Every structure is written in C-alpha cells, then in structure tokens.
Amino acid sequence: MVSLKAVLDVISLWALPFIILSIIVFALIKKVPVYETFVEGAKDGIDVTLKIVPYLTAIIVAVAMFRASGALDMLTGFCSGFLQRINVPSDILPLAIVRSLSGSAALGVFSEIANNNPVDSYTTKLAAIMLGSSETTFYVLAVYFGSVGIKKYRYAVLTGLIADCAGIIGAIVIANLFFA
Amino acid sequence: MNFIWSFLIILSFVIGAMNGKLSDVVNAILSGAETSVTVAIGLCGVMVFWLGIMKIAEKSGIAEMIARLLKPVAKFLFKDAAHNENAVSNIAMNFSANALGLANAATPMGIKAMEELQKMNKDKESASDSMCMLLAMNTAGFQLIPATVIAILAAAGCKNPTEIIVPTLLVTCFAFVTAILTAKIMQKIFPPQKENEVNNG
Structure with missing residues (x-):
C-alpha cells in the first residue's frame, strides 16, 4: 500500500509541472506568442x-x-x-x-x-x-x-x-x- | 435550490431562537459572509493563472489534440458537447487534477469547462445536461489518495493511516459511478424546458 501511495505521490507532484511545461513548450514550437496570449486569457x-x-x-x-x-x-x-x-x-x-x-x-x-x-x-x-x-x-x-x-x-x-x-x-x- | 436555501435560513432562525442561540446565528451571518469573500479571493489567483495558461493551450492547438484523444468517452458522457475541444480538454484535466487531489488546480479547469459548455447552452439561466454531468462528476469527489484525511489520522497518532486508501477508493468509485448513472437517468426524467444545447459549438 505504501508503494502505491509513493507512486501516486510522485505523479501528483509532477502532474502540474508536466501539464504547464507541455503547454508552453508546444506553444513555443507552434510559434504562439506565449506571454501576450497568457495575459489575454488571464484577465x-x-x-x-x-x-x-x-x-x-x-x-x-x-x-x-x-x-x-x-x-x-x-x-x-x-x-x-x-x-x-x-x-x-x-x-x-x-x-x-x-x-x-x-x-x-x-x-x-x-x-x-x-x-x-x-x-x-x-x-x-x-x-x-x-x-x-x-x-x-x-x-x-x-x-x-x-x-x-x-x-x-x-x-x-x-x-x-x-x-x-x-x-x-x-x-x-x-x-x-x-x-x- | 430556492427551497433548500430558504429552508436552511428559516430553520436556523427558528431553531436558534428555541435553543437561545439567536446571537450565534446572527454572528454566523457576518462571519459566513466574510468567509465567502475570502474563499473567492483565494480562488482568484489560480483562476487568473489557469485561464492564462489555457489560452496558450487553446491557441497552440494542444487542447484540441487532447480532446480528440478523449472523444469516445466524451461522447458517452457529454453527447453534443463532445466536439467542443476546449470543453473536453478542460473536463479531462479537471477530472485528473481532482483524482490526484489537486483541488485548487481542478477548480479553474472545471470553471473553464463550464464556460465552454455555457457557450453552447441556449437557455443561459438553466443548466444544460452536459453541465449537470460535469457537476455530477465533481460532486462525487473522485480521488485516488485522500491526503488530508491521512494527514489528520497520522497527526492523531494512527499507526497505519494508509490502510484507509483502498476502502476509500472503493467507496469513491461507487459514488462516482452512481453520480454518472444518476445524471444519465435524470436527463431522461427531467428534459430541458426549452430546446437546450445547440448543435454546433
């Protein structure tokens, strides 16, 4: 049970960094102006x-x-x-x-x-x-x-x-x- | 909701008066109102950040890719909303974040998904079937590891707090499936009053 929890803890820790990194890196490859787009959506x-x-x-x-x-x-x-x-x-x-x-x-x-x-x-x-x-x-x-x-x-x-x-x-x- | 809300308030005054706790009830109004703003302000920062990130995901086309992968599941749960990529990808991330216990991250994703579903909703004041389904998925509270509960148990001196993980998972799965099936059945029993949910998103 402890190992299952350890695995899930690692996934929980990395889930958000992974999502945010993928989104930004993918956008950079697609030449999206990331900063301007971020501000536009965030408001x-x-x-x-x-x-x-x-x-x-x-x-x-x-x-x-x-x-x-x-x-x-x-x-x-x-x-x-x-x-x-x-x-x-x-x-x-x-x-x-x-x-x-x-x-x-x-x-x-x-x-x-x-x-x-x-x-x-x-x-x-x-x-x-x-x-x-x-x-x-x-x-x-x-x-x-x-x-x-x-x-x-x-x-x-x-x-x-x-x-x-x-x-x-x-x-x-x-x-x-x-x-x- | 009209009934539940007025019931809570009227009953609080009546019972509070009976128990001689009327002043507590009045204080609760003030502190409750304050709490609600604190909670909303607490949400504001993550909300702003997430909507910014999602705008990037939308423009780059990655949201669309995620949505395409999940189309079969989305079709079963959300019928005509399934081709709204932004809705589907946010619903998927909302579910994953909830499952991982990242409640603060999950809320903005769920709200973004709601906004997308609202765009396709004809009657803007009344919840569409897809909105009710998304809500059912969220109220069931599907979570892989109940981290807070384990922490409290550990703090109270429990020897093996992780032994509740499996039973909790079984219960949460059961509640989650019940929520989805109930929403599915309710769609049939209570169809929208006006012609709801547009064909194209």
Whole structure:
C-alpha cells in the first residue's frame, strides 16, 4: 500500500509541472506568442471570481447559520437511536450531513471524531473513509454554476445528493467489510 | 435550490431562537459572509493563472489534440458537447487534477469547462445536461489518495493511516459511478424546458 501511495505521490507532484511545461513548450514550437496570449486569457480570471461571490455568499452564510443554530445537534439526537440499531456510531451522523455542505466544517467534525475516539477504532476509520470519499456538493454547485451565471440547477442538486447518499451508504458497507 | 436555501435560513432562525442561540446565528451571518469573500479571493489567483495558461493551450492547438484523444468517452458522457475541444480538454484535466487531489488546480479547469459548455447552452439561466454531468462528476469527489484525511489520522497518532486508501477508493468509485448513472437517468426524467444545447459549438 505504501508503494502505491509513493507512486501516486510522485505523479501528483509532477502532474502540474508536466501539464504547464507541455503547454508552453508546444506553444513555443507552434510559434504562439506565449506571454501576450497568457495575459489575454488571464484577465478574464478576475471577472469569473467576482461572478462567483454572490453564489458563494448565499450558500456559505446559510450553512454557517444552520450550524450555529444548533439544528445539526438536534438532528443527530433524533437519529442516533436508529443508527445504533444498524451498527453505525452516532458520532458519524454530523459528518454525514456536514460533508455535503461545508468542507472546512467536515474537516473540523472529523478531527473531533479522531481526537475523541481511539485512533484505530472502527468509528475513526469509518469517518475517515466517509470524509475521504466526499466532495462538498453545495460548494461545487455554487462555484461552478455561479461562474457562468446559471440560476436554475434542474436535477443537479438531486443528482449530487443521491451520489452523496451512495457515498455514505458505501462507506458504511465497506468499513464494515474491512474494519468491523 | 430556492427551497433548500430558504429552508436552511428559516430553520436556523427558528431553531436558534428555541435553543437561545439567536446571537450565534446572527454572528454566523457576518462571519459566513466574510468567509465567502475570502474563499473567492483565494480562488482568484489560480483562476487568473489557469485561464492564462489555457489560452496558450487553446491557441497552440494542444487542447484540441487532447480532446480528440478523449472523444469516445466524451461522447458517452457529454453527447453534443463532445466536439467542443476546449470543453473536453478542460473536463479531462479537471477530472485528473481532482483524482490526484489537486483541488485548487481542478477548480479553474472545471470553471473553464463550464464556460465552454455555457457557450453552447441556449437557455443561459438553466443548466444544460452536459453541465449537470460535469457537476455530477465533481460532486462525487473522485480521488485516488485522500491526503488530508491521512494527514489528520497520522497527526492523531494512527499507526497505519494508509490502510484507509483502498476502502476509500472503493467507496469513491461507487459514488462516482452512481453520480454518472444518476445524471444519465435524470436527463431522461427531467428534459430541458426549452430546446437546450445547440448543435454546433
């Protein structure tokens, strides 16, 4: 496993240098004026960033309010009985909910789980798998659709949430197979 | 989204008042708003850099070459967007960067791809099927090595943090395939209201 990780670490390290070098060298061969072209393309970057702000503010504020209100703790309270019956520690629930909403919050919840449970416990490993296999769905929605001014998301939210649920259920099943 | 957003806000006020945490909720508005700008500003630099590099890739024709290689996969996932070279090459790089855990690099690539898809989209306010597919691929969070999680586990004193790599990979693959299949099925259930997605990019 360590060797697989070592190989992937090297690939991760070289991926960006390789892409950027290839693009510039290829352009030089094709006699593209690289500097002028770079500046021409780059100036759109600020515009795009500004376009994202309203969408980001909308979702980040709503999520921050929701967490501050204590609603999350109440939800955890309601569901813990049911979760224990299917052999899922109740500590996991806040993580399962928060991971779709806020990346930094999910990291915080995970650190808490890792510190409050024995590091090699089933709970910590399940949490690790759940967090490692997730992406902050609502952040991705806000940034990607916000950048082009899409306001009607159609089925994108539903698709993202279904994939999140699949990830949660998958994490529980796999963690049971590997670590229970 | 209208429903989810108002639900979060109204519920926060109601529950916050019940729990006596109303002042926390109000503070969260201020700090959340500040965070959102910080996040966007943090993105700005990479965004500017990447759009510059991509312009070079576009002009030199290398983007087109990558896209031609990936056409079969792109056709399955993105139908008519498959012949937009800039979209396909950015989607490919967005996916690879995500897989390698280079989230900061992946975002500008994904946004560039979205812009290309938007050019082909007839209803500029409503997401096209290809856009929803790109989003599904990104929300599933496909990643080969969950580096941050391993780092936290190691910091907490875990003896063998890398043992979560394989199970995490299995879960992330499962979620990724689910996302793509769901997007495919949803395309059929919820067709675009107006005639979407133009034939030529």
